[in-house]
Amino acid sequence: MASQQMEIIAKVLEQSAKLVEEQVDAQISKLNEMDDDDFERLKERRLEALRKAQKQKEEWLSKGHGEYREIANEKDFFSEVKDTPNVVCHFYKNTTFRCRILDKHLAILAKKHVETKFIKLNAEKAPFLVERLRIKVIPTLALVIDGKTKDYVVGFSDLGNTDEFSTEMLEWRLGCGNVIDYRGNLMEPPTQSQKPRSKLTKLEKKTIRGKGDSDSDD
Numbered sequence: 001m002a003s004q005q006m007e008i009i010a011k012v013l014e015q016s017a018k019l020v021e022e023q024v025d026a027q028i029s030k031l032n033e034m035d036d037d038d039f040e041r042l043k044e045r046r047l048e049a050l051r052k053a054q055k056q057k058e059e060w061l062s063k064g065h066g067e068y069r070e071i072a073n074e075k076d077f078f079s080e081v082k083d084t085p086n087v088v089c090h091f092y093k094n095t096t097f098r099c100r101i102l103d104k105h106l107a108i109l110a111k112k113h114v115e116t117k118f119i120k121l122n123a124e125k126a127p128f129l130v131e132r133l134r135i136k137v138i139p140t141l142a143l144v145i146d147g148k149t150k151d152y153v154v155g156f157s158d159l160g161n162t163d164e165f166s167t168e169m170l171e172w173r174l175g176c177g178n179v180i181d182y183r184g185n186l187m188e189p190p191t192q193s194q195k196p197r198s199k200l201t202k203l204e205k206k207t208i209r210g211k212g213d214s215d216s217d218d
Contacts (some may be wrong), residue, residue, distance in 0.1 A: 068110040088145040090120040143177040151177035
């Protein structure tokens with residue numbers, strides 16, 4: 001029985017290797033058939049893509065992307081989210097020490113994910129927004145896409161229920177909310193293999209909205 005299974009596995013591996021080899025050969029053959037004009041057109045398309053990417057980045061930076069900033073009031077909030085498709089807004093209080101933990105990680109991610117705007121707003125200066133968004137726990141991150149709040153990160157419950165969560169863990173959670181361009185595996189948190197007790201997955205996680213949380217100092 002074991003020998004039959006090994007034979008099946010060997011055949012599958014052989015077929016997979018053959019398929020990959022055929023794909024590589026096809027690519028090499030295609031490259032060999034290209035003349036100087038083809039290479040020049042390929043080069044030009046690549047340069048054009050790079051120019052567009054650089055122009056987009058410059059536009060983002062001109063709108064306040066690339067840095068983690070504090071905004072003064074609710075009026076500024078509406079201006080910021082109207083101006084940008086993807087926004088992460090940290091509702092904080094000066095008296096809540098966990099907000100300072102988030103500040104550290106958000107400052108790092110703001111530089112890495114220029115495609116998203118990262119801002120913070122003192123909840124005590126935004127009573128209308130706090131009530132409208134039903135924010136009961138501080139800190140709370142509001143994930144805003146195309147002007148609409150689509151998701152929340154409430155306290156640290158989605159981050160492993162620990163103050164020692166990594167920047168990568170928060171990055172994964174924001175990726176689950178589709179508010180950043182996340183390149184990792186959304187089905188498994190980056191810390192899952194390191195901490196077996198964490199059982200968060202994209203399918204299992206639940207966003208808590210408007211309910212108490214033990215992570216809050218308030």
